[in-house]
Amino acid sequence: MNRFAELLDRLAYEPGRNNKLKLLTAYLRDTEDPDRGYALAALTGALSFKHAKPGLIRDLIMERTDPVLFGLSYDYVGDLSETVALMWPKHSVNHDESFRGYPPPQPSPTRGEGAQRNSAQPSRTNHAAAASALSAPSPLVGEGQGGGYRRLNSQHESRPRNLHNNPPPPTLTEVVTRLRTLGKTELPAQLARWLDELDETGRWALLKLVTGAMRIGISARLAKTAAAALGDKDPHEIELMWPGLAPPYLDLFGWLEGRAEKPINREPAPFRPVMLAHAIEDADFAGLDPADFIAEWKWDGIRVQAVSGRDERGNLQVRLYSRSGEDITKSFPDLLPSLHLPGAIDGELLVLRDGRVQTFNVLQQRLNRKVVSPKLLKDYPIHLRAYDLLGDDENDLRELPFEERRAHLESFIKKLADPRIDLSPTVPFTNWAALTAARADPAGAGAGWDAEAVEGVMLKRRDAPYLPGRPKGQWWKWKRDPHIIDAVLMYAQRGHGKRSSYYSDYTFGVWTNGDDGDELVPVGKAYFGFTDEELLQIDRFVRRNTTEKFGPVRHVVHEPDQGLVLEVAFEGLARSTRHKSGVAMRFPRINRLRWDKPPREADRLETLARMLKAETQVPSRV
Amino acid sequence: MHGSSPRMTAKNGAKPAYIFRMRPQDILLPVAAGLCCKPGGFHIDPVRPVERAVITHGHSDHARAGHGAVLATQETLDMMRLRYGDGFAGSTQAIRYGEEIRLGDVTVKFHPAGHVLGSAQIAVSCQDLCIVASGDYKDAGDPTCAPFELVPCDVFITEATFGLPVFRHGNAADEVKKLLASVALFPERAHLVGAYSLGKAQRVIALLREAGYDAPIYLHGAMEKITRYYESRGSALGDLRAVRGMKKAELAGTITLAPPTATSDIWTRRFPDPVTAFASGWMRVRARARQRGVELPLVISDHADWDGLTATIGATGAGEVWVTHGQEDALVHWCRSRGLAARPLDLVGYGDEEETEVVIEGEESGA
Numbered sequence: 001m002n003r004f005a006e007l008l009d010r011l012a013y014e015p016g017r018n019n020k021l022k023l024l025t026a027y028l029r030d031t032e033d034p035d036r037g038y039a040l041a042a043l044t045g046a047l048s049f050k051h052a053k054p055g056l057i058r059d060l061i062m063e064r065t066d067p068v069l070f071g072l073s074y075d076y077v078g079d080l081s082e083t084v085a086l087m088w089p090k091h092s093v094n095h096d097e098s099f100r101g102y103p104p105p106q107p108s109p110t111r112g113e114g115a116q117r118n119s120a121q122p123s124r125t126n127h128a129a130a131a132s133a134l135s136a137p138s139p140l141v142g143e144g145q146g147g148g149y150r151r152l153n154s155q156h157e158s159r160p161r162n163l164h165n166n167p168p169p170p171t172l173t174e175v176v177t178r179l180r181t182l183g184k185t186e187l188p189a190q191l192a193r194w195l196d197e198l199d200e201t202g203r204w205a206l207l208k209l210v211t212g213a214m215r216i217g218i219s220a221r222l223a224k225t226a227a228a229a230l231g232d233k234d235p236h237e238i239e240l241m242w243p244g245l246a247p248p249y250l251d252l253f254g255w256l257e258g259r260a261e262k263p264i265n266r267e268p269a270p271f272r273p274v275m276l277a278h279a280i281e282d283a284d285f286a287g288l289d290p291a292d293f294i295a296e297w298k299w300d301g302i303r304v305q306a307v308s309g310r311d312e313r314g315n316l317q318v319r320l321y322s323r324s325g326e327d328i329t330k331s332f333p334d335l336l337p338s339l340h341l342p343g344a345i346d347g348e349l350l351v352l353r354d355g356r357v358q359t360f361n362v363l364q365q366r367l368n369r370k371v372v373s374p375k376l377l378k379d380y381p382i383h384l385r386a387y388d389l390l391g392d393d394e395n396d397l398r399e400l401p402f403e404e405r406r407a408h409l410e411s412f413i414k415k416l417a418d419p420r421i422d423l424s425p426t427v428p429f430t431n432w433a434a435l436t437a438a439r440a441d442p443a444g445a446g447a448g449w450d451a452e453a454v455e456g457v458m459l460k461r462r463d464a465p466y467l468p469g470r471p472k473g474q475w476w477k478w479k480r481d482p483h484i485i486d487a488v489l490m491y492a493q494r495g496h497g498k499r500s501s502y503y504s505d506y507t508f509g510v511w512t513n514g515d516d517g518d519e520l521v522p523v524g525k526a527y528f529g530f531t532d533e534e535l536l537q538i539d540r541f542v543r544r545n546t547t548e549k550f551g552p553v554r555h556v557v558h559e560p561d562q563g564l565v566l567e568v569a570f571e572g573l574a575r576s577t578r579h580k581s582g583v584a585m586r587f588p589r590i591n592r593l594r595w596d597k598p599p600r601e602a603d604r605l606e607t608l609a610r611m612l613k614a615e616t617q618v619p620s621r622v
Numbered sequence: 623m624h625g626s627s628p629r630m631t632a633k634n635g636a637k638p639a640y641i642f643r644m645r646p647q648d649i650l651l652p653v654a655a656g657l658c659c660k661p662g663g664f665h666i667d668p669v670r671p672v673e674r675a676v677i678t679h680g681h682s683d684h685a686r687a688g689h690g691a692v693l694a695t696q697e698t699l700d701m702m703r704l705r706y707g708d709g710f711a712g713s714t715q716a717i718r719y720g721e722e723i724r725l726g727d728v729t730v731k732f733h734p735a736g737h738v739l740g741s742a743q744i745a746v747s748c749q750d751l752c753i754v755a756s757g758d759y760k761d762a763g764d765p766t767c768a769p770f771e772l773v774p775c776d777v778f779i780t781e782a783t784f785g786l787p788v789f790r791h792g793n794a795a796d797e798v799k800k801l802l803a804s805v806a807l808f809p810e811r812a813h814l815v816g817a818y819s820l821g822k823a824q825r826v827i828a829l830l831r832e833a834g835y836d837a838p839i840y841l842h843g844a845m846e847k848i849t850r851y852y853e854s855r856g857s858a859l860g861d862l863r864a865v866r867g868m869k870k871a872e873l874a875g876t877i878t879l880a881p882p883t884a885t886s887d888i889w890t891r892r893f894p895d896p897v898t899a900f901a902s903g904w905m906r907v908r909a910r911a912r913q914r915g916v917e918l919p920l921v922i923s924d925h926a927d928w929d930g931l932t933a934t935i936g937a938t939g940a941g942e943v944w945v946t947h948g949q950e951d952a953l954v955h956w957c958r959s960r961g962l963a964a965r966p967l968d969l970v971g972y973g974d975e976e977e978t979e980v981v982i983e984g985e986e987s988g989a
Contacts, residue, residue: 006800012908013917016895019808026807065787066959072952073788077907086788086906200790200906494886500898500915501890543888552915 001198003031004039004172005205011216015496020218024226028253037248038176040227042209044220046247049179051212052187054080060192064089081207088195088203169197173248175206221324231256236273236468239325243267268309269319272344272390272398273468276323277458277475284476285432293459294402295427295435297447298477299385300360300455300571301350302367304328306384307391308339316342331369334377335384338420343412344391345384346466348424350453352383357453360586361574384421386413387458390466398466405466427457435459439478455571456480482569482587483611485510485603486594488520489564492542492554495527502535503542503554506590508566512581512605520558521605523581526568529589537593538564560600567592573612583608646777646942649728649748650755652967657755657779661748662728664693666755667972676730678757679741680705680820683972693717693725695732697740697855701820704847719768735759736770737924738821739852745773753777754938760923761930762794765828766821766857770934778940779967782948783925784903791903791927797920798829804897804918805877812873812893816882816900816916819845821924823879824852826901827859829922830877840865840873842880842889870894886915903927932956947972 007027014020024043028036041047061070061084070087077083170178175194182190191210195203208214224242225235233256244265245252254260303323311317318336320329329336332349339345351358351366366380389409390398397405406426413423425446429435435457438445442454456479464474487508495504505527509520530538541556541564548555557563569591576584583605644661651658656668664674671688678684678694680701685694687706692699696716703710717723719742722731728748735741735757743756754775761770784791805813817823823845830839838861841849846864853859865878874894884890885898900916903923911919926934931953935943942963945953950966957964 010804010918013911013919015917019811022807066955068955069787069952072949072955073786076786076949077788078909082908083788086790200792494915496915498895500886501888 001170001172001175001194001206002202003027004035004042005198005202007039008205008208008214008216009201011218016498017222020222021226021229024218024223025229028227028230033250033253034248035172037250037253038172040223040249041247042172042176042214043216043218043223046220047176049176049182050184052191052210054211056188056191057081057084057207057211060084060188060195061087081211081213082204084195085200085203085207090196167197169199169202170194175209176247179210219324220326227252227256231258237262239271239273241265242325243270243319243327266312268311268317269307269344270309271305271307271319271321271325271327272466273325274303274305274323274346275466275468275475276470277460277477278470278472280459280476280478288459290429290431290435292461292463294406294462295429295438295457295459296387296424297427297442297454298456298458298479299348299350299357299424300453301348301357301363301385303347304349304384305344305346305390306335306339307344308342310342316340331366331372332382333372335382335420338384338416338418340418341412341416342393343389345386345409345412345421346388346390347384347386347421350383350385351380353381357383357385357450359452360572382420385424386421387424388466401463401465402460403462435478439480442480454480482571482591483573484567484569484591485607486565486597486601487523487568488558488599488602489538489542489556489566490520490522490558492538492556494552499535502539504535504539506538506566508568509558510581510603510605510608511600518560520599521581523579523583523605523608524568524570524585524588526566526588526590529569529591530593534590534593558599561598563599565594565597565599565602566590567594573608575612581605581608583612644749644751646751646753649746649751650753650777650779652969656969657967659725659728659746662725662730662746664725666744666746667757669972674725675711676725676744677702678735678744678755679737681738681758684757687711691715693723693730695719695740695742698742700851701740701848704851719771733771733773734768736761736764736767739767739824739855739857741767743771743773745775751776753779754940755779756781756934758783758925759934760926761934762791762923762926764825764924765832766824766852772934772937774939776940777942777944778935778938779944779946780931780935780953781925781972782931782945782950782953784923784927785931785945785949785951785953787928787952789903789906789923789927790929791906791921791923794825794829794922795833797901797922798826798833801877801899801918801920802830802833802835804899805875808897809875811895811897812875813877813918814885814890814893814896814898815877815879815920816885816898816902817879817922818902818924819881820848822901822922824849824857824859825924826879826920826922827862828857831858831860835877836860837876838863840868840876840878842878842884844881844884845879865892868892882914935962936960 007023010023011020014023027039031039038047057080065087073087074080074083077086178190194206198206221235224238228235228238238252241263244267245263251260251263255262305321307321308316308318318329318339319327320332320335322328349363351363362380366376366382369376386409389405389412392408392412397408410423413421427435427438427445429438439457443451447454456477459476459478461474467474487510489506490509491507492503493505494500495502505525507522507525509522511518512521542554545557546554547557568588570585570588572586574584574586575582578584649659649661651660655665655670655672657666659666664676665672666676667678667684668675668689669686673690675689675691676693677698680698682705685698685702687702687710690712692711692714694717699714699716717732719732719734722729728746731745732742733745735743737758737760741757741759743754743759745752745754752775754773756779758781759770763769801813801815815826817826827839840863843864843866849859849862870892871894873892878893882900885900890896897917898915899918899920900911900914901920901922903921903925904910905916905919905921935957940962943957944965944967946967946969954964954966
């Protein structure tokens, strides 16, 4: 458990993806079965046991600490699990060791001999007695080994638990297997025992694990990628077999280390690695023949794979996967009954109201929900718009050319005959000019009322098989031009990881009428879009034009005649009560640096307000 | 303040002696300039220029320039000279650990505080009352300075930098192992260890050497002088090199020590994909580490942790405890719950040196 805790601890601080991978792979390589399997399960969210409530943890610590000291500590640390992990009293204290060889004298304000006194009295004092009373919970002795007879010389220190015949700290396997079978009433005592046995980091990880609050910034996908690296395998292979695997994944590790056969996925509704598109550049068109391609709208929703298949007993199982293969079935129960024929659809999740596709802002209300309330289902009805068919019952269609798959898809959707699932229409065109016109005006080119949810067009080669990843030249995405405004740089903050020495996070604002004439109001934050060279230039500008510093944030000069204008590109706008300006941008990035433009000529809030109006209105043409 | 001894000189603003029994506050009293010893005619670690200063250790919030006369250990005086130049005080007097000096009506004796090289607790005795001003101290082992010595006393003045039960620093050698494990795992990256340049940096280096790390260790320019001084006082720190002038690729797989503020500045761009570590007791609390953008927190402190503070207070046998700079509330509460008289001193001007250390621009660019 302590080893796993160390990994979690390190991952929590490491910002770089590749470095996280390295840490994970090293852990999986160096840790034995079945511990590493349970770790992989914990990291991929595949563990299930009843979580402990924070109240239980609080009760445990209150029995052992002074409430005032706990209160002050909790205020300071700000996190219950961490506070408890840090102040949990240690048990194995050597009560017979005195303070660096000095016998503790009797507390007394009336001694006469001052600093010279050094009587040798090896007996225990009040102080030592108080320390030895630690095992009996009392509000006065809870702050740790208040007596503190320990350590004092790090070179000669050995871990007390090894000296005192204490049980070794639990392994992750013990913790996980015990948690699964433990009765509710047994949990507090078991937790307390483990907390006694673990070190600070171990206690922290244990508490995060049992309260189900393990947020360490890594995805299930990353953990699987790290596992794949053990055997130099493609993470897609693990993704494919994953639904058929169970902790502690002995068969998986056996295969990865070349000791066993590849595990077979018996999952009736498996995920298939997703095919992705390249962004098209103007220069690319010259080499492409319009006749080779089929175009369709690129919908601004969530790309998903909806799979249904029969299990051994012939029952239909339905799964919904994100494009990275994460199982998101539970978040969309309203779609599942519609997937009543075995097959695998590649499509886009959208919210439809009265037959009309809503913007991404609306769809967002349905994402990352743990609890899906009936009201949410009713107010945000989910819909699947189908792009492709990867499997039809038992038949794998991925080897077929896109054009043929499209024909299969059309008949499959027809057979489904469900109002929640429809076909993404193709966009007819004969030359690039026609497609350019369609992209510029989706409403007029067939998207009609749904045009606002179109974020561009997709170009797919008629003869392209369905290939995992982002194969060259098969699929292209041609996004709608972003919205552009000129804003003024107001504040800059240091980045993380590689960028920790650069001011790379920028808050920018536009002009509005203030109490004393025009003033800048922040409208967004961006931390990418610029080139490395531009980053250096902005960083230099920030350092030379800082007017104030607030911790890591620099206040950068932004006067009508002094400051830096940033051309900001963004995908959409939404009303926001969280921002002073009342608007929130979607996907803002720095498009260009306008060194040529004085800040007074930057855009105004009214411009954004007009865009916002346009966003929420229906298109004028059908 | 009332009363004093009959032998008080006029210079010290003597008053006739009416009161026979000294109270602790008659000996030491917090004033704006710091802790004032009226019967002895001096201040301890004064934050403003005074006529006579007795100084516990060389950190800049305790040892300031501009006093008339300074009494401190030779190491502390040397460090002040390194930092402020030759004219940092009107006159200086060095005192050894265990040496006793009479100042006015009190005697002053220096004892090792285990905080940094030359750091001392100052025992001030008058009549039969002994007060120990411990300055900053730690009870954990440190190869670069004399170990903390317990001084029995009536009144113990303790710091409270880590005066909350969540601060338990553990074994510094284990933290250094963590650093070395990271160096082994990421041989293509540089490891940049933020450490206060007086004391912490040298301790980290010494711990690395104890752990068997014998490769060159690189130094930020701001810590070269003080580290060389440590070496001149007998710390064996192995092969140390200036990081200045090194090529980026050469720094892969190496360890460099730098002042904490430098680890998130332009200066770091000379390193290949640096892992930012920070050696500090504050690293015990995650929010603090994250706030600073630290990737590898190392819980290594030059201050006593909660267990160290409480153990020391108990072991001195003091019936009264004065608590200064840090988390006074919790420690005062703990003392009182143990039946000890305790109060916060509310001295201003002392902080955590790691939070305040500033790299001088010139040193930064030259480093």
